[in-house]
Amino acid sequence: MKSIRVEAQNGTYDVMIGHGLLSHVGELVSERLKGRKALLVADDVTSRLYAYTVAASLKATGIDVATFAFPHGETSKSWSMVGDILSKAALENLTRSDFFVSLGGGVCGDITGFAAAVYLRGVPFVQIPTTLLAAVDASVGGKTGVDLAAGKNLAGSFHQPACVIFDPEVIKTLPKEQIDEGKAEIIKHAVLAGGRLYEIASSGALLDDIEEVVALNVEIKRNYIQADPYDTGCRQLLNFGHTIGHAIEKCSNYTVPHGQAVAMGMVAETKAFIKFYNEKSEILEIIQSLLEKNNIKFDIPYTAQELTQAASHDKKMASGKLNIIAPIGIGNCQLRSIPISRLEEYIESGV
Numbered sequence: 001m002k003s004i005r006v007e008a009q010n011g012t013y014d015v016m017i018g019h020g021l022l023s024h025v026g027e028l029v030s031e032r033l034k035g036r037k038a039l040l041v042a043d044d045v046t047s048r049l050y051a052y053t054v055a056a057s058l059k060a061t062g063i064d065v066a067t068f069a070f071p072h073g074e075t076s077k078s079w080s081m082v083g084d085i086l087s088k089a090a091l092e093n094l095t096r097s098d099f100f101v102s103l104g105g106g107v108c109g110d111i112t113g114f115a116a117a118v119y120l121r122g123v124p125f126v127q128i129p130t131t132l133l134a135a136v137d138a139s140v141g142g143k144t145g146v147d148l149a150a151g152k153n154l155a156g157s158f159h160q161p162a163c164v165i166f167d168p169e170v171i172k173t174l175p176k177e178q179i180d181e182g183k184a185e186i187i188k189h190a191v192l193a194g195g196r197l198y199e200i201a202s203s204g205a206l207l208d209d210i211e212e213v214v215a216l217n218v219e220i221k222r223n224y225i226q227a228d229p230y231d232t233g234c235r236q237l238l239n240f241g242h243t244i245g246h247a248i249e250k251c252s253n254y255t256v257p258h259g260q261a262v263a264m265g266m267v268a269e270t271k272a273f274i275k276f277y278n279e280k281s282e283i284l285e286i287i288q289s290l291l292e293k294n295n296i297k298f299d300i301p302y303t304a305q306e307l308t309q310a311a312s313h314d315k316k317m318a319s320g321k322l323n324i325i326a327p328i329g330i331g332n333c334q335l336r337s338i339p340i341s342r343l344e345e346y347i348e349s350g351v
């Protein structure tokens with residue numbers, strides 16, 4: 001088992017990664033939490049596949065388990081679903097010393113974490129990610145929340161998990177499109193940090209050793225979280241590919257999956273950076289080749305005008321400025337800021 005400690009100012013916890021860990025959740029959690037009752041939250045798919053194993057492991061260490069399952073998919077990342085989780089916790093008489101467990105992808109982690117952040121003004125929660133994306137990204141960092149009708153992730157809270165437990169065996173049941181979602185974020189981390197993850201990504205062998213790849217990703221994300229727990233500074237580098245990526249998702253009415261949109265966004269933002277700053281750099285070819293090696297498509301099916309219109313509602317632009325990521329080289333990315341009036345010019349340079 002690999003264990004990575006995250007020491008953020010708003011919480012310290014271990015991310016544990018190892019084959020077969022789902023059957024040891026009870027011991028791992030008991031070592032860290034005193035609560036004797038857990039609310040296990042999963043979507044219908046992860047509940048059917050893995051809830052029995054996790055619940056049995058918790059019960060074997062004397063923890064009482066109540067379960068809550070919700071319909072899978074982004075539409076469940078809602079205010080009303082969080083309300084239903086809270087009602088279930090109250091009905092089961094969970095106290096402030098008890099805890100929640102999220103067993104699922106990013107949707108499950110985001111709503112369970114948010115419910116845990118507000119139940120009795122905050123109870124601990126355990127993240128058990130079951131998608132590659134949740135393992136390498138969503139389960140670490142403490143961002144929790146829901147979508148509103150006005151847009152994605154518009155309400156939420158920072159609430160760090162008590163621990164994160166990832167068992168690579170769960171990836172065996174994950175559909176290919178869902179694996180690609182995770183791959184795009186892994187490539188983003190490889191561009192930002194370089195090093196061993198970049199080496200693995202360049203060889204196109206991202207799934208040969210999932211334990212190692214997830215651990216490398218968690219270490220990279222950990223470094224940003226520790227430096228900037230509330231996402232006001234360097235953590236924004238993790239948004240690489242996401243400004244134009246979100247605009248692509250919006251233009252497609254969310255039919256282009258997030259990971260694919262981020263891949264397109266990384267290429268477009270790199271092109272825009274090179275043209276905007278008149279850079280002489282091979283970074284664009286390097287990023288395109290990384291994506292090709294890992295079979296991720298990046299051609300954008302929208303015009304600059306369509307994307308600009310979609311991007312102008314982005315919450316990241318509230319201050320009249322847009323923070324952009326400058327990929328100067330592998331392992332060397334910087335935050336820069338441009339006036340919002342140059343948004344169209346920036347996007348036009350990228351597509």
Ligand SMILES: NC(=O)c1ccc[n+]([C@@H]2O[C@H](COP(=O)([O-])OP(=O)(O)OC[C@H]3O[C@@H](n4cnc5c(N)ncnc54)[C@H](O)[C@@H]3O)[C@@H](O)[C@H]2O)c1
Pocket residue numbers: 043044045046049072073074077104105106107108110130131133134137138139140141142143144153170171172173174175178181
């Ligand atoms: N909090 C954060 O920092 C953060 C970071 C990135 C993304 N996110 C959020 O994460 C969400 C996306 O997460 P996701 O891609 O994991 O989506 P998801 O949670 O919707 O899961 C995707 C699908 O995979 C299924 N599934 C999950 N695990 C499975 C398994 N092991 N085998 C078979 N099927 C399985 C689910 O039932 C679901 O249908 C978005 O809402 C996004 O905003 C949050």
Ligand SMILES: [Zn+2]
Pocket residue numbers: 185242258262
């Ligand atoms: Zn993302």
